[in-house]
Amino acid sequence: MKRGSSGFLEKIVPSEILQVKPYVPGKPIEEVKRELGLSKVIKLASNENPLGPSPEAVEAICRYASQVHLYPDGDCYYLKRELALHLEVEPDNIILGNGSDEIVSILTRVFIQEGKEAIMGYPSFLMYKIDTQLARGKIICVPLNDFKIDIDAIIKAINSNTRIIFISNPNNPTGTIVTREKMQELVENIPPWVLVVCDEAYYEYVEDSLYPDSLRWVKEGKNVVVLRTFSKIYGLAGLRIGYGVARKEIISILNRARPPFNVNLLAQVAARASLKDKKHLLKSKNLIKEEKKFLYTKLKELGVEFVPSQTNFILIKTGNKTEEIINNLLKKGIIVRGMQAYNLPDYIRLTIGTREENEFFIQEFRKTFR
Numbered sequence: 001m002k003r004g005s006s007g008f009l010e011k012i013v014p015s016e017i018l019q020v021k022p023y024v025p026g027k028p029i030e031e032v033k034r035e036l037g038l039s040k041v042i043k044l045a046s047n048e049n050p051l052g053p054s055p056e057a058v059e060a061i062c063r064y065a066s067q068v069h070l071y072p073d074g075d076c077y078y079l080k081r082e083l084a085l086h087l088e089v090e091p092d093n094i095i096l097g098n099g100s101d102e103i104v105s106i107l108t109r110v111f112i113q114e115g116k117e118a119i120m121g122y123p124s125f126l127m128y129k130i131d132t133q134l135a136r137g138k139i140i141c142v143p144l145n146d147f148k149i150d151i152d153a154i155i156k157a158i159n160s161n162t163r164i165i166f167i168s169n170p171n172n173p174t175g176t177i178v179t180r181e182k183m184q185e186l187v188e189n190i191p192p193w194v195l196v197v198c199d200e201a202y203y204e205y206v207e208d209s210l211y212p213d214s215l216r217w218v219k220e221g222k223n224v225v226v227l228r229t230f231s232k233i234y235g236l237a238g239l240r241i242g243y244g245v246a247r248k249e250i251i252s253i254l255n256r257a258r259p260p261f262n263v264n265l266l267a268q269v270a271a272r273a274s275l276k277d278k279k280h281l282l283k284s285k286n287l288i289k290e291e292k293k294f295l296y297t298k299l300k301e302l303g304v305e306f307v308p309s310q311t312n313f314i315l316i317k318t319g320n321k322t323e324e325i326i327n328n329l330l331k332k333g334i335i336v337r338g339m340q341a342y343n344l345p346d347y348i349r350l351t352i353g354t355r356e357e358n359e360f361f362i363q364e365f366r367k368t369f370r
């Protein structure tokens with residue numbers, strides 16, 4: 001290309017797209033190994049399951065590996081039926097996605113356009129903002145109140161242009177929940193042109209008895225879409241599979257914007273095997289429960305402030321030493337997530353690991369934090 005023609009792209013790409021700040025994921029283990037010449041690196045940055053996937057899922061993946069020359073079932077027939085039984089809904093209430101990320105992108109593509117708005121708590125999952133901007137819409141960020149999503153303020157932000165309200169419940173990156181009572185208030189207060197998206201990526205980890213059963217609103221025919229994923233507790237993040245649950249009319253519309261083979265063959269068989277493996281699920285849940293207690297105790301001993309979490313991660317206040325802490329941990333082969341992109345520059349988000357990983361984290365964290 002000729003020099004000077006570079007400014008041309010800015011002319012042909014819409015300004016809304018140029019304004020998007022790309023999503024910055026946690027650093028991959030291999031990259032850190034390569035860059036720092038380390039042989040052992042642990043990643044406590046992306047809320048993955050430290051136990052890995054279910055052994056049943058691994059077996060299913062191996063069994064089907066020789067079938068990958070075939071297109072996958074675009075309808076996810078078996079998985080959809082098994083999920084429907086699991087959730088006590090109809091198969092037509094479910095849409096599968098290439099991660100629940102993809103459902104967020106389909107939702108914005110279908111319901112957002114220029115002049116329309118989506119509302120989210122802030123800080124929360126950054127893809128809500130990015131996908132809304134990619135759909136040429138406007139994202140309304142409603143600040144959290146004491147690290148919790150402020151439902152009253154969100155209700156006040158609804159207007160005739162609002163189309164979607166994204167509620168990450170529990171909220172990433174704070175780990176806090178919106179209670180049943182507050183969600184009920186929201187669901188009862190939306191006009192018919194607004195959809196409430198309950199993103200429940202960490203559903204299986206929640207212990208708080210005030211947590212809502214949001215599928216109830218789907219069954220009652222409300223404008224509610226529930227998102228869940230196989231990436232977190234089920235340990236299948238690398239395969240990319242998640243789903244949305246809503247009333248049939250909504251699912252049927254979303255399906256028009258869904259790519260025909262969006263969920264790959266191995267993801268489908270691994271998800272089916274994972275769903276059946278209750279043992280691995282329970283083991284993962286119990287590990288996080290135990291290790292959360294361990295980390296809370298250690299953090300309190302060190303006098304560190306943190307936000308009590310209903311998930312497998314903890315938002316930790318690291319103050320003005322944050323950058324130093326992140327870099328020193330990295331040098332030792334521990335990847336954690338800095339929160340600059342979430343407007344929380346004095347915090348890190350730590351994914352709960354195995355006891356060995358958590359002990360190593362505390363040992364190294366202590367050295368810089370003191």
Ligand SMILES: *Cc1c(COP(=O)(O)O)cnc(C)c1O
Pocket residue numbers: 047098099100101102125168171172199201228229230231232237240241242
């Ligand atoms: C991890 C996460 C997701 C994305 O999950 P995928 O299914 O891997 O796309 C969605 N929402 C929240 C809040 C998350 O933390």
